[in-house]
Amino acid sequence: MTEGNFVDYVKLYVSSGKGGKGSAHLHREKYIAKGGPDGGDGGRGGNVIIRGNKNLWTLFEYKFKRHFRAEHGGDGGKQRSTGADGADVYMNVPLGTVVRDKSTNEILFEITEDGEEKIIAQGGKGGRGNWHFKSATNQTPRYAQPGIPGEEKEIILELKVLADVGLVGFPNAGKSTLLSVVTAAKPKIADYEFTTLKPNLGIVKHREFQTFVMADIPGIIEGAAEGKGLGHYFLRHIERNSTLLFLIPADADDIKKQYDILLDELKRYNPEMLDKERFIAISKSDMLDDELKAELKTELDKTLPVNYMFISAVAQQGITELKDKLWDMLNS
Template sequence: MTEGNFVDYVKINVTSGNGGKGSVHLRREKYIPKGGPDGGDGGRGGHIIVKGNKNLWTLLGFKFKRHFKSEHGEHGSKNRSTGADGADVFLDVPLGTIVKDPETNEVLFEITTHDEEQIIAKGGQGGRGNWHFKSPTQQTPRYAQPGIPGEEKQLILELKVLADVGLVGFPNAGKSTLLSVLTAAKPKIADYEFTTLKPNLGIVQYRDFQSFVIADIPGIIEGAAEGKGLGHYFLRHIERNATLLFMVPADSKD
């Protein structure tokens, strides 16, 4: 996985569909006098739904498209016909993705299992048709409800890598070299510090056709919290590793 393709933080704009209007219709048939109201309900607007996908490793799909909009619900019609619901829009994200409110930085939820779904913008409810409002004193209502508008909001998608083993150590400790030997990954390797600028992932094959994921995390140095080196931006990727493997160079003084 190349550095440019590893995207772990994006802001997106989502807009759900409006609900359809209820119908104002009075029944007109030759042999049925005083047919009465029969206007149908409007359809629900489409939701925007986040869905977990175990086959994704990064938020690369949101790098170039960040605005998502679902369909509006259709209007109701005669014979109590309900309008069609607007189509939902599904946003596939890798496991370990956190959805946050950009204004409050509040974590709304996180996706941790395959096919898990969470609605991030609800479609507007369709309006009720005029047949709902008939009564003994109001036998021909000539009004119906409008549809409820959908939601528009900005959200932050933030990825915390879900790996079985995380490689942790100072820059140039040999983390990328170990990853390149154990897996088919081809991380950048050179004899200067901070060669690794983004986390790299590799799959280790072992006995009985089993495998596990190993992650090479960029080096953290003393004073990273104050912004030294690459800072502590990538520390969140260590949080989700089942095991941490600390690498200490053979020529280290301590």
């Protein structure tokens, strides 16, 4: 999937169908001059329904079509004929989609299961025909109910990527390179910051045909929790990852400080993120000789509060051990 095809935020207009009118028909038949009321009910207006689909990974189909309208219900007819119900409109979305009300920014619901259906705009009820209003004192009512109008809403669809492992790190830490090595994904890779502007997903093949999903999240910078840089645009994708892999380059000025900054940004955005399993990979470690690596290891053993590992995606060092470690964390 190319970066341009990954759409994770769209604003849409949805409108359900209005209910059909009830009929005020009076029965007429040969030899029956004054038949009673026999007007049928109006049909229900169509609903707009959001449905989860595990085969979708993006909101791309809503990039160009932004308006969704369900059919109106049919009007009632004679001989108590009920009008046809309006056809429902189904909107398929990836799992992990959050639906918000655009005017209030309130979360209406989330879609997390395949086939899960939620009505976002309820169709109006059809009006009742005049035969419902017949009584001993009013045997020929010449009125019926109109249909109830449908609902109109402006909504926001916001995708939070569902992945097992989320890559967390500063820009240009080597996240895209690692993803390209451990999966078949082909993210954009270049030697400058913010090469990755949208999340990339890849399936990691592990031993004995086992797999898990890894997400390369755009790089975090200090102040991201307040919206600085790409801010909230990508931090929300980390919320759904069960394990966080912090990637810090071996040539960083202070590895412990970088880890603390990253952790602080996650905490300020959503404190619940600190409940997730965490692991640190020291990337680009092929630049270190054995002496430097031993010296750095002695320092990190004293300062880092979580387990870590030296890896190099370019030199293919420590990649198998990293996959083993992540698999154990996911299945512990």
